[in-house]
Amino acid sequence: MNRKSIAAALITAALAFGQTACSSDDEPTAALIPDTTSAPRTTVSPFGTDSISELGVKIERDNATTIVETVEQRGGTPEQALAALLAAEAETGWSSGNRMAPPATDIRDIFGWRLSYNLPADSAEVVRAATNTFMDNAATVTVSADDPAAYALAVQHADPRGYNEKEHFYKKGETAATEYPAALPKAQAAYAELRGPR
Numbered sequence: 001m002n003r004k005s006i007a008a009a010l011i012t013a014a015l016a017f018g019q020t021a022c023s024s025d026d027e028p029t030a031a032l033i034p035d036t037t038s039a040p041r042t043t044v045s046p047f048g049t050d051s052i053s054e055l056g057v058k059i060e061r062d063n064a065t066t067i068v069e070t071v072e073q074r075g076g077t078p079e080q081a082l083a084a085l086l087a088a089e090a091e092t093g094w095s096s097g098n099r100m101a102p103p104a105t106d107i108r109d110i111f112g113w114r115l116s117y118n119l120p121a122d123s124a125e126v127v128r129a130a131t132n133t134f135m136d137n138a139a140t141v142t143v144s145a146d147d148p149a150a151y152a153l154a155v156q157h158a159d160p161r162g163y164n165e166k167e168h169f170y171k172k173g174e175t176a177a178t179e180y181p182a183a184l185p186k187a188q189a190a191y192a193e194l195r196g197p198r
């Protein structure tokens with residue numbers, strides 16, 4: 001035997017051994033190869049993205065839950081619940097009891113209005129009361145809820161207190177026209193987390 005035939009015999013034997021060692025009647029060989037073609041699918045919660053504490057995450061989630069439950073108790077549709085979540089995210093990031101723009105010293109409710117309820121500013125009761133006001137205003141609008149951002153803003157503009165954008169959006173460059181559509185993905189993710197995908 002020359003060197004070439006010895007090398008060929010060794011390669012053939014190695015391939016045969018490898019096929020025997022790696023094959024199994026129970027599991028196909030392809031199952032041993034990890035799938036690297038698709039990225040892992042993870043759902044990131046929209047709650048607490050700007051918070052530095054677990055308490056902040058809990059507050060936002062609890063407030064959003066109260067909003068959805070209140071809309072449902074009023075006989076509202078999933079579209080209305082989504083719109084209410086959207087308005088609250090756009091206005092306050094699901095946080096009640098924030099201060100209004102200087103020089104005002106008033107506190108805002110979860111939908112961005114001057115707090116006028118005789119309730120603790122950061123309580124579930126004040127979130128429920130504000131959501132009931134949102135639903136009262138929703139009953140007066142004719143805009144379709146199929147466009148959640150336009151619908152939510154129409155409900156806010158229907159409020160008899162008069163929607164003054166400078167009291168709601170006072171940071172440089174912020175407007176209702178930009179903040180409401182920008183809040184839609186977070187509102188959709190919040191609704192999906194609380195009630196499942198629509």
